[in-house]
Amino acid sequence: MSNREVISTSRAPEAIGTYSQAVRIDNQVYISGQIPLDPVTMQQVDGPIENQIHRVFQNLAAIAETAGGTLDDCAKVTVYLTDLGNFAAINSVMSTYFSTPYPARAAVEVSALPKGVEVEIDAIMVLPD
Numbered sequence: 001m002s003n004r005e006v007i008s009t010s011r012a013p014e015a016i017g018t019y020s021q022a023v024r025i026d027n028q029v030y031i032s033g034q035i036p037l038d039p040v041t042m043q044q045v046d047g048p049i050e051n052q053i054h055r056v057f058q059n060l061a062a063i064a065e066t067a068g069g070t071l072d073d074c075a076k077v078t079v080y081l082t083d084l085g086n087f088a089a090i091n092s093v094m095s096t097y098f099s100t101p102y103p104a105r106a107a108v109e110v111s112a113l114p115k116g117v118e119v120e121i122d123a124i125m126v127l128p129d
Contacts, residue, residue: 002026011062013037022063029067029125033080034059035117044117049086053093056121061097064125073125074103080120084109090119 007022007029008015015021015032022031036045036052037059045055061071079090087107094102103123113120 007031007063007067009062009066011039011066012059013039013042022067024067024127027127027129029064029069029073029127031060031063031067031123031125033078033120033122034063035114035120037115037117044115049089049118050093052117052119053086053089056119057093057097060121060123064123067125067127069125069127071097071123072099073127074098074123075126076124077103077105078122079105079107080110080113081107082110082113082118086118 002025005024006020007024009021012021012034019032022029034056036055037043038045038055039059045051057071064071064073081087081090084107090107
């Protein structure tokens, strides 16, 4: 039987609803979608889309570290954007948080995201044995 552990940190926005920040099963960690909320104020960060993307990756990194890994342990990242025109900004900011080999990734445009934000990202990590 697999070992299931809920991952939670105050360095990322608290889960608001019926989900966990992340769930670890054996050496895999499933990180819930993160939006550009400051974990202290629980308010959306201001500024251009790049600021929002940075906050999302900071939230993901905090959860990854709490789970015992880093963003470089991510095998798959899914990016949800309300405007696919921000794709270049995702590439630019993402390159500052990941090193090669990059994780697999999907980027999709959606009609809306929680709290009216413009970006949400989730991830699947595989931790070293």
